[in-house]
Amino acid sequence: MHGECKTPGGKLIAVDLDVRNGIIHDVRISGDFFIHPESKAREILFRLSTAITEHTEQHNVQQWDARLNAALPWDVELLGTSTLALAVALCRALGEHAELEPLLADEHRPLNDQEMAVKLTTWSNVGWHLLPEVALSPAMNVALDEVLCQQVAHGHRPATLRFWRWSEQAVILGRCQSVINEVDVQNAESLGVRIVRRMTGGGAMFLQPHGAITYSLYLPEEMLKGIPLRQSYQVCESWVLDGLRQLGVDAYHAPLNDIACSMGKIGGAAQARRQGVVLHHTTMAYDMDPGDMVRVLRIGREKLSDKPAIASAAKRVSPLVRQTGLSREAIVAVLFGHFQQRFGGKVEALREDEMQAAEQLVATKYGNEEWTTEIQ
Numbered sequence: 343m344h345g346e347c348k349t350p351g352g353k354l355i356a357v358d359l360d361v362r363n364g365i366i367h368d369v370r371i372s373g374d375f376f377i378h379p380e381s382k383a384r385e386i387l388f389r390l391s392t393a394i395t396e397h398t399e400q401h402n403v404q405q406w407d408a409r410l411n412a413a414l415p416w417d418v419e420l421l422g423t424s425t426l427a428l429a430v431a432l433c434r435a436l437g438e439h440a441e442l443e444p445l446l447a448d449e450h451r452p453l454n455d456q457e458m459a460v461k462l463t464t465w466s467n468v469g470w471h472l473l474p475e476v477a478l479s480p481a482m483n484v485a486l487d488e489v490l491c492q493q494v495a496h497g498h499r500p501a502t503l504r505f506w507r508w509s510e511q512a513v514i515l516g517r518c519q520s521v522i523n524e525v526d527v528q529n530a531e532s533l534g535v536r537i538v539r540r541m542t543g544g545g546a547m548f549l550q551p552h553g554a555i556t557y558s559l560y561l562p563e564e565m566l567k568g569i570p571l572r573q574s575y576q577v578c579e580s581w582v583l584d585g586l587r588q589l590g591v592d593a594y595h596a597p598l599n600d601i602a603c604s605m606g607k608i609g610g611a612a613q614a615r616r617q618g619v620v621l622h623h624t625t626m627a628y629d630m631d632p633g634d635m636v637r638v639l640r641i642g643r644e645k646l647s648d649k650p651a652i653a654s655a656a657k658r659v660s661p662l663v664r665q666t667g668l669s670r671e672a673i674v675a676v677l678f679g680h681f682q683q684r685f686g687g688k689v690e691a692l693r694e695d696e697m698q699a700a701e702q703l704v705a706t707k708y709g710n711e712e713w714t715t716e717i718q
Contacts, residue, residue, distance in 0.1 A: 343358070343359055343436065343437070344356065344357070344358050345357055345430075345432060345433065345434030345435030345436070346431050346434070347423075347427045347428070347430040347431040347434065347440075348427075349422065349424065349427050350442075350443065352375070352422040352423055352427075353373060353375035353376070353421075353422030353423050354423075355371065355372075355373035355375055355423040355431055356372050356373050356431055357369065357370070357372075357428065357431045357432050357435050358370045358372070358435070359394070359432075359435055364398055365396055365397070365398060366394055366398075367395060368395075370391070371387050371390055371428065373423065374422070375420060375421060375422040375423040376422055377418065377419070377421070378419045382415075382418055386415075386418055386420075389413045389414065390410055390413055390414070390425075390428065392413070393409050393410050393412070393413035394406075394409075394410075394432060397409075403426070403430055403433050403440050404429075406428075406432055406433065407425050407426045407428075407429040408568060410425035411568075412567075426442065427442055430442045452573075452576060452597065453573055453576055453577070458580055461569060461573075462580065464565055465501075465565065465685045466685050466686055468500050468685075469500045469686075469688070470500060470501050470503060470681075470682075470685055470686060470688070471500055471502040471687065471690040472502075472681070472687045472688065472690060473503065473505065473689075473691065473692060474505060474678065474689065475505045475506065475674060476507055477507040477509045478507065478508075478509055479509050479510060479536070480508060480510065480512035480514065480538045481536070481704045481709040482700050482701070482704055482708075483506050483556075484539070484540045484541065484708050485700040485701075485704050485707070485709075486504070486692070486696070487540065487542075487558055487623065488541055488616075488700075488703060488708075489700045489703065490504065490560045490696065491560055491616050491621050492699075493696065494561070494619045495617035495618055495619045499560070501560065501561050501562060502560045502690075503558070503559055503560075503681055503687070504558045504560070505555075505557045505674055505678060506556035506557065507551070508551040508556075509551065510536055510551065511534065511536070511548075511550040511551065512536040512537065512538060512549050513530060513535055513537045513538075513546055514538055514539075514540050514547045514549060514625075515537065515538070515540065515546050515714070516539075516543045516545055516612065517539065517540065517541060517542060517543050517614075519539075519546055521537065521714065521715050524639065524640055525537055525638060525639065525640060526637065526639075529637045530638050533637065533638065535548075535634075535638050537714055538708060538709075538714060539708070540612070541614050541616075541621070542612035542613060542621065542623065543612060543614075544612035545610070546639055547610075547625055548634070548635045548638055549625065550634075552628070552670065553627065553628055553629040553630050553631070553661070554626065555609075555626045555628050555673060555674055555677075556623065556624065556625045556626075557582070557623065557624055557677075558622070558623040559578055559622045559623070560620075560621055561578075561619065561620045561622065562618060562619060563615070563618045563619065566578075566620055572597060572598055575595070575597070575598060575599050575611055575622070576597070578611070578620075578622040578624075579595055579611060579624060580595075581680065581681050581685070582601070582624065582626075582681075583595060583601065584680065584684075585676055585680035585681070586603075586662075586677075588676065588680065589662075589665075589666050590665070591608070591662065591665050599611040599613075601624065601626060603665070605660035605665065606660035607659050607660065608626050608659075608661075608662065609624055609625050609627060610625065611623065611624040611625075627659050627660070627661040627662065628662045628670045628673065629661050629663045629670070630661050
């Protein structure tokens with residue numbers, strides 16, 4: 343039996359199988375999609391085939407998708423297709439009518455308040471660790487993201503929230519960005535702007551110690567189980583949106599990964615998944631110097647190449663100081679307190695072993711020129 347499914351704008355995935363006495367056997371998955379990292383392609387195809395083999399054919403698309411998604415490690419990506427498309431192809435192979443587009447539309451829609459409440463029911467029972475701000479170098483901050491992911495993965499910490507503090511101004515590159523395309527290195531050096539690369543994807547951020555509010559969540563994957571990637575951003579940002587609304591900011595989630603309000607964009611988020619842990623971090627603009635921003639970021643300067651446009655840049659991004667009139671520290675205190683009130687948790691500090699591990703990563707990776715300059 344054979345079934346296939348092409349993702350709109352993406353790739354085709356196909357499944358061939360035998361059914362004997364109502365039991366599925368001899369599953370073979372193929373197509374023109376990609377698996378990243380490529381070195382794990384054979385392993386992943388085996389995992390997905392095994393998730394289907396020797397099961398009865400009495401499952402719908404959503405049930406198959408949940409089973410296949412559970413078999414897919416979180417450090418592996420299917421590019422051009424998805425477990426949902428494979429589930430549709432599987433149902434078609436089994437002679438059932440299944441369409442991908444309506445399911446994608448449902449996956450991409452924002453969650454309503456009732457659905458959000460259901461998704462967050464487990465967040466109050468995990469014994470959160472809450473790490474307040476500590477002023478650290480840009481390289482140490484990005485290194486700590488990897489260290490704390492490992493701590494949660496190994497069971498040395500529960501789900502954890504950390505607020506960052508920057509000791510110097512920096513450009514933080516996404517994992518797949520080119521330094522030469524994104525940053526005017528000469529101007530960055532003259533302004534004393536440090537360039538570092540983080541472990542997540544997404545766009546470059548120009549950050550000044552007084553101008554940004556950044557936090558990270560380190561979550562066991564079970565806390566987001568069954569939540570599509572797009573909706574996971576909304577789930578992870580819901581608490582901060584509520585906190586901002588307490589401050590009088592009409593904040594809302596703007597798919598895929600932005601926080602916005604009626605006055606413009608407030609911030610953006612990025613995610614990575616490693617060893618059964620989800621890293622979600624968000625940076626919001628508290629204050630900003632659009633002049634320095636366009637001197638350092640090449641994309642900003644190209645879009646805003648004249649002086650009037652520089653003024654308009656500040657309007658497109660809506661810093662929180664403009665909307666609240668509060669100090670940066672006061673806003674952080676409100677957000678930190680709101681999270682603790684809503685989900686509980688114990689205020690902790692970074693441990694000596696974690697700081698030492700981060701310093702080692704700075705020496706070998708995040709402070710290393712090769713990591714910073716080479717696309718990862």
